[in-house]
Amino acid sequence: MERMQSRIRIVVDIFERRYPSEFTPLPDIPDGLLHWYRTAFSAINVDALPPATWHDCEPDMDREIELLLCSRQAMNDVLESDALGLCILTTPDTDPFGEGTEHVGKLRCAVVIDQAEVEARLLEEMRKDGENWPTFLWKYEEAEAITAFHELAHSVLFASNSLWVSPQAAANLHESGSFNYDLFDIKTGYGIRALPDEGGVLRDAEDADAAYDLMEEWCELQGRLWYCEAMAGQTLGFYDALGLDPDAIWQRGVAVDDPSNCQI
Numbered sequence: 001m002e003r004m005q006s007r008i009r010i011v012v013d014i015f016e017r018r019y020p021s022e023f024t025p026l027p028d029i030p031d032g033l034l035h036w037y038r039t040a041f042s043a044i045n046v047d048a049l050p051p052a053t054w055h056d057c058e059p060d061m062d063r064e065i066e067l068l069l070c071s072r073q074a075m076n077d078v079l080e081s082d083a084l085g086l087c088i089l090t091t092p093d094t095d096p097f098g099e100g101t102e103h104v105g106k107l108r109c110a111v112v113i114d115q116a117e118v119e120a121r122l123l124e125e126m127r128k129d130g131e132n133w134p135t136f137l138w139k140y141e142e143a144e145a146i147t148a149f150h151e152l153a154h155s156v157l158f159a160s161n162s163l164w165v166s167p168q169a170a171a172n173l174h175e176s177g178s179f180n181y182d183l184f185d186i187k188t189g190y191g192i193r194a195l196p197d198e199g200g201v202l203r204d205a206e207d208a209d210a211a212y213d214l215m216e217e218w219c220e221l222q223g224r225l226w227y228c229e230a231m232a233g234q235t236l237g238f239y240d241a242l243g244l245d246p247d248a249i250w251q252r253g254v255a256v257d258d259p260s261n262c263q264i
């Protein structure tokens with residue numbers, strides 16, 4: 001029963017559809033890929049970490065996290081980031097969620113889906129491995145697809161540390177002196193909870209830099225665990241779902257590399 005109560009619902013949608021604006025047309029994200037993410041996220045059990053009880057304020061968030069697929073343009077211009085994936089805690093100046101607050105009232109992750117970018121990264125990896133690329137295809141694919149799971153881990157860690165108090169409410173409570181911990185502390189768990197280090201040993205961070213590193217390590221590991229769990233229920237790979245054909249990309253890439261094809 002306790003476990004059921006802590007289960008987190010993941011809502012997967014296209015950012016520009018859920019939060020439309022005149023500046024961001026609907027991106028060219030294949031339905032198959034949206035389906036891929038929905039299948040993946042419905043296949044994993046996402047629970048909050050055991051509560052680190054440090055306040056008794058009422059939570060103001062549902063146990064729900066949005067995973068938003070978006071275009072590169074939306075990430076850059078609306079979410080004001082050049083990242084591939086983002087766990088959104090501070091409201092961008094464009095106020096895409098219409099909350100009108102400095103920090104957000106709900107946890108959301110955004111992930112860029114840009115076929116040309118994915119293809120360029122795939123070709124770069126293929127060139128590094130040369131003819132052996134098919135052996136390593138699963139690794140390129142994992143590195144690509146894992147971003148969403150990594151960002152989800154950041155959201156889950158925040159929720160677990162804030163005890164489902166939203167970033168905006170947590171910032172207010174810190175400002176008013178009710179919360180000892182600020183958003184950085186809550187995001188990383190600094191002073192709130194120990195996290196496993198690279199060797200799996202639980203560690204309390206000794207300073208902010210260590211807290212940041214521990215947070216990233218945890219998110220990396222947790223993201224990978226969820227990705228592997230999700231893959232058990234998938235019939236398609238990420239590249240297939242995105243409509244990429246690695247063989248064709250390799251052939252085209254090799255043709256470009258061939259000096260006899262030089263047009264100059």
Ligand SMILES: [Zn+2]
Nearest residue numbers: 150154216219
């Ligand atoms: Zn991260």
